[in-house]
Amino acid sequence: MSRPYDFKKIEDKWRDFWKEQKFFEPDLKSTGKKLYYLNMFPYPSGEMHVGHGRNWLIGDATCRYLIMNGFTVLNPMGFDAFGLPAENAAIDRGIHPKEWTYKNIENFKKQFREWGVVFDWRRELATCDPGYYKWNQWLFIQFYKRELAYRKASLVNWCPGCDTVLANEQVVDGACERCQSEVTKKDLTQWFFKITDYAQELLDDLDKLQHWPERVKIMQRNWIGRSEGALLRFKVEGASEEIEVFTTRPDTLYGATFMVLAPEHPLVERVTTADRKKDVGTYVKKAQSESDIKRQITDRDKTGEFLGAYIINPANGEKIPIWIADYVLLGYGTGAIMAVPAHDQRDFEFARKFDLPVVPVIQPEGEALDGATMAEAYPHDGVMINSGEFNGLPAGPETINKMVDSFEKEGYGKSEVNYRLRDWLISRQRYWGTPIPMVHCAKCGIVPVPEEDLPVLLPDVEFLGKKGLAEIPDFYETDCPKCGSPARRDTDTMDTFVDSSWYFMRYLSQDDDQKIFDSSQVNSWLPVDQYVGGIEHAILHLLYARFVTKAMRDMKLVKFDEPFIRLFTQGMITHVAFRCKEHGWIPPQDVKEKNLCPHDGQPLIQELAKMSKSKKNTIAPTKIIEEYGTDTERLYTLFMGPPEREIEWNDEGIRGGFRFLNRLWTIVQKYKDRLKNVTPAKIDGEKLNKRDKQLWHVMNEKTYAITKDFKKFHFNTSVAAVMEFNNELYDYSAACDAESHELNAPLLKQAIEQLILLVSPITPFIAEELWREIGHENAVLEESWPGYDESALERDEKTIVIQVNGKLRAQLLVPANIATDKAELEKRALQQVESRLEGKTVRKVIVVPGKLVNFVVG
């Protein structure tokens, strides 16, 4: 009996099936081929859109494919549940962040179910659960004991919008990554993780990550920013102070004609002479009040002030002036530079502006540079001049080494490696995060909370507004764990990137309340075989996770150096967004008249942006699922384009996906009864007639192509191949209907079954239903992934392209054995194009066996 494709009924029927059958709940002790597949866990915020869907569908389709290939697949899911947005959203809505978060988690789980995306839910975790953050605290204490966690006062990034400190990584173009407020500086005492201890290893091990996208590695390399050079010490004239500078060009020391300190440099105050104090003070103040955004504009005029003091160039004893300027950054190197205007463009511009001397110390062979008339710095190679005993040496690494050795002997320099990477600031002054498990005691100083007293619970207070732990006395009033006298808890919470830097290990022991995780199990399943997530985490999350993994290795918790073997970064889905100057962001579906605001008819600003709630340009999967079904939404999302590429959402093509599923459904309905009792038989391609053989070829070719594409995440082309396979079945069916061909039942049965299995990871609902329709009682996931017959990949007849002077002129269909016979091919090809060659001389004939014949004529 033929049935219509009632996707709603079908999808409701199977929605809980895979979970109930525990296909995604592997036995961790399994001895078979095992594979840890992991999607970056989500931040549970309201509703997921089709862009999120892409991420989960890549994972779900891959895991279903892997299961059918006999892997024991671990594919867990959890929630990155702490963080500012929860708090801000909670403030807006007047409910507790906890309530809001758990409601969202429930909603996410509902959406996963709707999508047919299945995980090992036994391992679910949420970072805001005390059972999780207890181990965050435990880890913090271990870091503290190993001096990987420390507290220091520093000038930190402060976001006035979020009322908290930010890590360097969270400041983008001088603005808060989250709320876009302009970031200011504050002098605060904060907790840091000593990621710089691992800078070199984090850099070196990037080379081990052969299956990571090159661009992610490049970004990390730039972020770590290693540079080699020297540390040089200068004495302030007439004072005891010394100032150190870092330079990558110690060979230009003789050309240093002034020194520049960052305005915030601690020695500025002490070094400045009395008569310069006023001007310098004004400049420092101005520099501090200026935002990083302004200071980072590279092409603006150089500004600065002379401190009135001088410093001695240790190489030649010359007295050179000390300046401050905002082009020198406190955070890099020592916050001070030796300025060599002849060979550094920035110093050159500064020298010209303030009329400071320019002394070349390297010049191109056979050319004399004149510091007084140079138009720009000379940053290239050449011969050393004006450099005392080093004159005449070729500028380059060898001379640098020689000079640094000499400086070291003289006692004012040494070679040095400097990193741009700075320690990870993890303190946050908000409520919804992991409390830092430390107690401040007047007598004992900083004392860690004893491990048996963990977790330090977040106080369960009514959540009224922006409120940090520092405003909750019930929380911070405590006794010192060491001496028992009244003390104060640390009121900072941890950056949520701490939570996400090791969650992939906790999945293995998510309910263990005795230890952070079972090391032997973690060592047997990790590193993660395949990690998938957005490119936006290229630096932050991935660098922190790598660091924490290395620290854990040194703590003997794990045995591996890197957490993620393979990384795949999927592209975001973008959608048009409209903004009205008056009315803010306007949902695209409300914009009826092109580019005009529906409220006041004013022209709108249009942009293509990543789907986000704030820009009101999200597309909910719900509507599509209601109208066309989950399978269509899944298929279309994966069909739209290559998953690593960013893509603009456009639902005009969605009908094509729906049409295909209807065609698949219809053809199976047509033959299911006829094929039910056909006994499967091994198909021998050689014995097939021509039409059957064509189907046999296509079946095997498509199976081969789809399998190859799945391995490379090329779902768009595997969907195309599945469609082609289906189209071939229609052709075959039409041939049978026309009575020109007798149906080969065992062959057709195999083809239909194979097609269903091949499409099943992408559209699991219809596949499961059709599988039963054609008479099977087991689940698709219990079946093996279809194999292909190697011999079917070669056709008996080959199309040979015939070219004249490289242009296609004819085609030739020849048996395979002829296709490889060069002489015969040439003979046959010549017959085809003889008339064209008349009166022309054939100079050369190129014959590529199995492919083409090209006549070169003149």
Add this chain to the structure above:
RNA sequence: GCGAGAGUGGCGGAAUUGGCAGACGCGCUAGAUUUAGGAUCUAGUGUCGCAAGGCGUGUGGGUUCGAGUCCCUCCUCUCGCACCA
């Protein structure tokens, strides 16, 4: 400025050890069927041309029998970094 990636029909995109450009899908055109069509089926659909044929993968050049693919030049776009000493 530096680094990475991309540029192919009306649209999303296929094709990479150099060998039929435009698979698959959308859209469009025509026809069939239908009371109807945002349904289904069939055929067509890069472009110019009645045709033969010409032209076509951002630009210009090169290598080659043959280039979307390799090399050089330039242009445009996207992303990352950016006064890092």
